[in-house]
Amino acid sequence: MEYKAPVEAYTGVVREVTIGKGNKSLKIGGENILPLHFFDQGSNPNPAKFALEVLDMEPQDWPEHLLQPFKDVISDPVKWAKRCEELGADAVLLRLVSTDPAVKDSSADEAGALAKKVAEAINIPLIIYGSGDDKKDAEVLPKVAEACDGMNLLIGPVQKENYEIVGKALLEHGHNASALSPLDINLLKELNVKLCKFFPGEKIVIDPESAALGYGMEYSFSLMERVKQIGIITKDNMTMMPIIADLGGECWKTKQAKETKAQGLLWEGMTALSLLLAGANILVLRHPESLKLIKEMIETR
């Protein structure tokens, strides 16, 4: 008897989110199959995208081999972002680390002005992340949203503590929200439920927190897997959003990545590949060579 492989069909569809406008835009999500289940019925119209990360100040703790590709532009976020574009990134993530009260506590107005400059200078979409300090982000992110009015950027992290104030600003100025919760599916859903009361679900991206290989990556992996399963198999409306894996910073914090370049590239590349398998729709990296590495791995699939 001939063997016929079973084919699954699913009911859930991940919302498709557009970041940016016109020819400066990209789409993520939109799939109605589990990650890489190409043998099942359904499709993923938007293969995973990759962003490279830019900081709003000179990095303090980056190893030489990570600084190297950006050495001449490292003190100029605009030029740095342009370099990322040249190096083949699908998007740039600008992280406003200097706004952190424990770093430079730089002002929301400065952050807004810089965000606008970067967004205008590049021809690929921009993602903007605050420092992660929920109180300061509640001041900074609304300013950023206003400065970049109408550009339809992806801005975050929107957290449980500041979703009302940040969410309203993003809505008013026409942006997408990256909703961050700490590695917990129940909290992740709760944040989406609360945000969705006034914010459109099709403009939300889930940031479930991405840990690095050897530093808890399996938690991120199974969480992303579960978000996709609950969305695509059981059609939970509050988890059918695309996922952002913000992993570069986590990888380059590790001792292993700092030690040697080869290790660092593999650390970032393997973490990215793993989270891609788990279902991430857009992944944030730091090193252009790990970006190249993972793109090659995908293309030779």
Added chain:
Amino acid sequence: MVIIGENIHVIAKAVSVAIRERDAKVIQDLAKAQAEAGAGYIDLNVGPMKKDTEETMEWLVSTVQEVADLPLSIDTMNPVAMEAGLKHCKKRPLLNSASGKTDSKENMLPLAKKRNCSVVISVITDKGMPPDVDSKIESIMDTAAYANELGIPNEDIWVDPIILPVSTAGEGQRFAVTNLEFLKILEDVLPGVKSTVGLSNVSNGVPDELRPLLNRVYLVMLGKTGLYSAIADPLDKELMSLIKGEMAKIVELIHKTMDGEDIDLAALSQKEVEYVKTAKVLMGETLYSDAWLES
């Protein structure tokens, strides 16, 4: 359904102070209120009880028995406190609890035989919590066989499948469903045994104002699958109404949800909708979040 009143519990500050200061009124008020509300047993959860064990247990048991004509459930992990408590009970008490752990089998089960009382036996073993229905059944069959050999008949065994908080990432919801399946087959594998659960654990970690709803719905669901008794709050009027059959429409809605029937939420009152949504969470159909009523 037999309700074992949970309110005399050392975790409650007022109770622990009352025990320490021998304030009979606080304890007796709680005992009376629970008896009047329809409890079948009164649970005395005394914790580890490290000092003045014997004297304290004697005082507590007789203080409660002065005002409530109900059998008691002596709830402690300390075998000395357990025996001291059981010894003074006028009505045939419940030993709460034993398990399949070696030390529990060696200490608690012989005590249940010696005092000729009923005994709660949980599915936990030396290996910890059995992860699925089959291993839970296997575990309880082993421990029940051990108890039978000691001379404790199935009729005196109250099986506790152990409820976990539904709010714990994924696992809690899976366990909520597992326990329903477990109870459905329990009677077939161990004829004559009774069953019980520590109900409020299902809502541990959930915002306080939402806990009673989860407790109530889950108790109705457990009741449908044959649960005999529950350690629960008899002072929750709605909970008691539900199990007394005074809220037939709600009970029917919960049963329909369990059976996977389509329910038209638009035709229901807000309260009924909340009951249905909660049942869906407990059936593992909807992913839990603290905002489960809002979506």
